[in-house]
Amino acid sequence: MDLREFDFFLPEELIAQEPVFPRDTCRLMVLRRKDETIEHRIFRDIVEYLEEGDVLVFNDTKVLPARLFARKEDTGGKVEMLFLGEREGRWECLLSSSRLRPGQILALVEDPAFRFRVEERGKEWWYLTPLFPCEETESVLSRFGHTPTPPYVKRKDIPLEAYQTVYARVPGSVAAPTAGLHFTEELLKALQQKGVEQVMLTLHVGLGTFRPVKTERVEDHRMHEEWFTLPEESAQKIRKAKSEGKRVVAVGTTTVRALESVVRKTGSIEAFSGTTDLFIYPGCSFQVVDALITNFHLPRSTLFLLVCAFGGTAFVKRAYEEAIAKRYRFYSFGDAMLIL
Numbered sequence: 001m002d003l004r005e006f007d008f009f010l011p012e013e014l015i016a017q018e019p020v021f022p023r024d025t026c027r028l029m030v031l032r033r034k035d036e037t038i039e040h041r042i043f044r045d046i047v048e049y050l051e052e053g054d055v056l057v058f059n060d061t062k063v064l065p066a067r068l069f070a071r072k073e074d075t076g077g078k079v080e081m082l083f084l085g086e087r088e089g090r091w092e093c094l095l096s097s098s099r100l101r102p103g104q105i106l107a108l109v110e111d112p113a114f115r116f117r118v119e120e121r122g123k124e125w126w127y128l129t130p131l132f133p134c135e136e137t138e139s140v141l142s143r144f145g146h147t148p149t150p151p152y153v154k155r156k157d158i159p160l161e162a163y164q165t166v167y168a169r170v171p172g173s174v175a176a177p178t179a180g181l182h183f184t185e186e187l188l189k190a191l192q193q194k195g196v197e198q199v200m201l202t203l204h205v206g207l208g209t210f211r212p213v214k215t216e217r218v219e220d221h222r223m224h225e226e227w228f229t230l231p232e233e234s235a236q237k238i239r240k241a242k243s244e245g246k247r248v249v250a251v252g253t254t255t256v257r258a259l260e261s262v263v264r265k266t267g268s269i270e271a272f273s274g275t276t277d278l279f280i281y282p283g284c285s286f287q288v289v290d291a292l293i294t295n296f297h298l299p300r301s302t303l304f305l306l307v308c309a310f311g312g313t314a315f316v317k318r319a320y321e322e323a324i325a326k327r328y329r330f331y332s333f334g335d336a337m338l339i340l
Contacts, residue, residue, distance in 0.1 A: 016333035027335040052195030062168035065145025172204035179252035203228035232271035247290040
């Protein structure tokens with residue numbers, strides 16, 4: 001497949017710059033695959049589309065305050081850091097400056113006592129050695145870190161709570177599973193009262209989920225690995241729903257990738273912890289997920305490709321054209337789509 005088939009023009013003013021409040025008052029586009037119809041609602045109306053016995057599967061990962069600011073000790077130049085993870089005592093970071101060399105020291109702006117030595121540059125990020133005990137990583141992020149909003153969000157004063165789902169529990173992501181941002185405590189209670197089962201898995205969202213596809217052929221793209229876990233209790237409830245003919249409704253593309261990865265790795269819907277680099281694009285089959293709640297995504301992205309795979313490329317493209325015509329808000333803080 002040619003990647004150009006998944007391109008489209010999006011007016012810049014439709015890129016949402018801040019979240020809607022209350023969260024569940026954003027717009028909701030409902031796509032029915034069976035007859036290819038489109039409806040326009042408000043997100044809290046989603047209660048009307050879910051039925052008793054359906055299972056909503058959420059990603060309960062919690063976003064880290066992963067954006068930090070430092071200065072080069074030798075020149076004083078400012079460097080923005082995005083913490084991606086820690087491996088073997090080194091930090092993996094995206095850095096705003098390319099004019100760095102191994103051995104340079106970076107000191108945090110807020111407290112220069114916290115310093116890092118630049119080690120080397122990989123294909124997509126830098127490796128830094130923290131010159132303080134590794135066990136202080138979580139403390140450093142919590143004390144000095146800022147909300148790691150995506151680059152297309154120009155506002156840099158978004159509080160971390162606004163970029164966090166109300167059910168976030170397990171710290172580890174550098175980006176939010178944004179489909180879940182529309183849920184409120186009140187909406188979750190309304191769904192529970194209707195008999196809609198709610199279960200959790202965890203997938204820590206990393207750079208790979210949002211990395212643009214740069215290969216001309218879709219099939220040549222490779223995803224970065226991301227860690228996830230599906231607990232036994234959640235696996236049991238999902239298996240039960242499937243055996244009873246009830247729907248499994250994934251909240252977000254990260255949840256889809258985790259669920260479909262489990263089946264590919266275990267042959268069934270079993271408890272599992274490990275990594276996934278699953279890339280879902282048109283032509284891939286879905287063995288677990290029956291319905292999907294998602295946001296409106298970047299053109300030529302792995303997220304848009306996944307939605308096209310689930311909803312049908314031609315139908316999803318038509319829905320996106322309608323969303324643009326009706327001035328839906330796009331990306332992380334944008335409006336939502338339910339595909340049935």
